[in-house]
Amino acid sequence: MASIRRRNGKYQVQVRIGKYSTSKSFLLLSDAKDWARAQEIEASGRLFLGRQYQPKNFSEILTRYAKEITPIKRSAENELIVIRALQRDSWTRVDFRHLRTEDLIKWRDQRLTEVKPATIKRQLNILKHACTIAERDWEYWTPVKIINRLQLPASPKYLVRRIA
Numbered sequence: 001m002a003s004i005r006r007r008n009g010k011y012q013v014q015v016r017i018g019k020y021s022t023s024k025s026f027l028l029l030s031d032a033k034d035w036a037r038a039q040e041i042e043a044s045g046r047l048f049l050g051r052q053y054q055p056k057n058f059s060e061i062l063t064r065y066a067k068e069i070t071p072i073k074r075s076a077e078n079e080l081i082v083i084r085a086l087q088r089d090s091w092t093r094v095d096f097r098h099l100r101t102e103d104l105i106k107w108r109d110q111r112l113t114e115v116k117p118a119t120i121k122r123q124l125n126i127l128k129h130a131c132t133i134a135e136r137d138w139e140y141w142t143p144v145k146i147i148n149r150l151q152l153p154a155s156p157k158y159l160v161r162r163i164a
Helices: 029-044 058-068 076-088 101-112 117-136 144-149
Strands: 002-007 010-017 020-026
Touching: 002 029, 010 029, 020 029, 058 076, 058 117, 076 117, 101 117, 101 144, 117 144
Parallel strands: none
Antiparallel strands: 002 010, 010 020
8 A cells, every 4th residue: 555665865655546646755754654644544535546537528428428329229320410410519518617508598599590499309318318328327427407407498489380
């Protein structure tokens, strides 16, 4: 776990547990032992061992989703086209810390001028599923609450009425 060696008139301590590694030099052996003990306790408390990579934006999640999950689906080709189209939008590259609901609302409103609401709903379903997989299987944190809050506007111009 911890190794202490004398080097250049100082005591150098190295602590390696799992993927966690750190080192520090001290003038006194007692300080070196105290620090080494504290680092071992901290590492064994899973403060450093449990950490893994976390994506910074939706584009990273969509890239991994396209590589691992989409090929298994029956509609893989179509879904890859949708994912690539989503990744071209600027809001997918915004850092999660700076992503706001307003960004998605602006994207939705702009997209409504181009496509029907059903298309947006299908795209949002892909995003929701990618977030669910990322949280459940890959242990990523995702702002899925932002996507869940995004509703399609229920205005009369989007309603389709059929006469039977």
